[in-house]
Amino acid sequence: MFDDPAARDELKSYREKGPDAQELELVSALAGEGLEGATVVDIGAGVGAIGHALVAAGASQVTDVDGSPAYLAAAHEEADRLGTAERWRFMEGDYVGLADDIGPADVTTLGRVLCCYEDWRGLVAASTARTRRLYGVVYPVSRWWMRALAASGNAVFGLFTDKMRLYIHPDRQIDAAIRAAGFQPIYARKGLFWQTAAYRRRPTA
């Protein structure tokens, strides 16, 4: 699914239109907390829309860890074009397996990533544990129509590949897991299909 033609199409669209509505609201919520000098891990960055905006807002370093080499190449190409490549680190693979090598960051973002990954608990646990300040997610609303859309989409994907599946994970449980990992919400909005949420780590007593 996340192959070279898809990455090229998305990069072209990103260059024409910029970040989409959910990416903009997530970056705005995080930037409101101050990002000067912050280190970021952008899991499944795609073409890097969130990461490029966080760099523009003051982040000093972004680690893009993505399972797709084509998307890593697209994000790298865009960072080169923007003249910010020295602030980026690119790692290919599954974040959960690489988390210890990647290490902690001030900010972690997951833009439309939980819906590509079956073990959401493992991904949220590994990433929240390594986030010092701010945690941001864009993921599907878990409503019946999204489950129905995902089921029909997965039936179609299943005709062509066994590598792509769309997961509509339970959003209340995701929110509870992030809070239980030590975070408090600073922004939340549910749209028709996608929801955006940002959290700040609670101060320790």
Ligand SMILES: C[S@@+](CC[C@H](N)C(=O)[O-])C[C@H]1O[C@@H](n2cnc3c(N)ncnc32)[C@H](O)[C@@H]1O
């Ligand atoms: C739908 S794209 C989202 C791209 C971008 N963040 C956005 O919001 O448009 C999902 C990306 O997440 C990556 N991905 C999913 N699970 C991952 C994981 N556990 N570790 C690293 N990358 C992952 C996929 O390879 C894919 O490039």
